[in-house]
Amino acid sequence: MTSKRAEFDVGWVLESISSYTWACIGIAIAISFSVLGAAWGMFITGASIVGAGVKAPRIKTKNLVSVIFCEAVAIYGIIIAIILVQNIDDTTPEDWLDNYNTYIFNGYCLFFAGLLTGMCNLACGICVGIVGSGAALADAQNGELFVRILVIEIFGSAIGLFGVIIAVLLGNNRKISSS
């Protein structure tokens, strides 16, 4: 006796989604969330710089460094996205059947490499922005404080760099291509 029952097969879903889908969504998340983090940090620190600059206009040039640290987060994202894009290309059906397991694996690797870059850079960008905001406000009070609070921003920037390191380890040379 057979019965028709519903099947909830997670493994079938994971394998049926094309590896190209995984790879491309990973690339999109890498660049978009990195840029989102960078932008978020920039507006947090930028608002504080111009606000504190009303009474202390001397801070505006020095505190551009905080904005540049946020920009670096976006650069991390685009570097990883470009590295990941090199991995995908067209395949033939025979090639796909020959290397089925490898291509599925590479699709997952590219997805997670992109995802982790985007998320780490999102956190890093917001962190650098918040610390940069504090640095601008302290700098407006006392000009010597900026360089010492910059050390904290460098610690924050290292978080994005860790994400880049792991993304390169995970996503480098994971080719889904026939050539």
Add this chain to the structure above:
Amino acid sequence: MTDLAPAYSPFFGCMGAASAIVFASFGAAYGTAKSGIGIASMAVMKPDLIMKSIIPVVMAGILAIYGLVVAALIIGKIGSAPGYTLFDAFCHFAAGLSVGICGIAAGFAIGIVGDAGVRATAQQPRLFVGMILILIFGEVLGLYGFIVGVMLHLKVQS
């Protein structure tokens, strides 16, 4: 491709590596930002205490390093099926989740205690040792996640 090593097993291994570094980064970022605000605020009154007050920021950074180490260990062992079984995959997934979510928790603790601690230490210098003790207890939470993560990783033989 067998039942023990289906083609989709690397998905969970990679998800473990990603969660290790992503969640630990969130915790480290929160710790850094929250303590950084406290340091920037108290630096106006007591500039000479800035370098001593960087300790919460360093401890938050160490949480990111825990995540980095576990993620790197996991990536060293992942591979495509059939060499990479579901057992390996889920061990790695659990390793990543444990270090990651413990990292977020520890990062929150270090951030909030660091913020309050540096502001209080600026006003009452005798509180510095107490703040360090509380921060160490917070850091140890991240270390527990790291230990469990490494133990789970070591179970993977391939």
